[in-house]
Amino acid sequence: MQRLAFKMKLNKGQKEAYKKRHDQLWPELKQLLKDNGVSEYSIFFDEETSFLFAFQKVSGTGGSQDLANNDIVKKWWKFMADIMDVNPDNSPVSIPLEEVFYMK
Helix, strand or coil, X not given: CXXXXXXXXXXXXXXXXXXXXXXXXXXXXXXXXXXXXXXXXXXXXXXXXXXXXXXXXXCCCCCHHHCCCCHHHHHHHHHHCCCECECCCCCECCEXXXXXXXXX
16 A cells, blocks of 8 residues: 655635535536545635645555546546646646655
């Protein structure tokens, strides 16, 4: 099991929209993540900077960021593109974070 973390940036004033959309996460997207080894996925919001901090527990070698070619993921990215920083393909600008401490 590996632990992955990354950060993304939410547009100012979009916290409630972001939360609402994730509270209504599409069942097919949730199943896709689980089928691809994502067993836990948390996203935290830093009000001061508008950065999102994401954490995943993943079996295998990849996480949600490795599903770019899936149509469900592309549709989700398009749905989210108006409220966060995205790349030209609508994928979120995602910056991997290095783990520097872990306590069991």
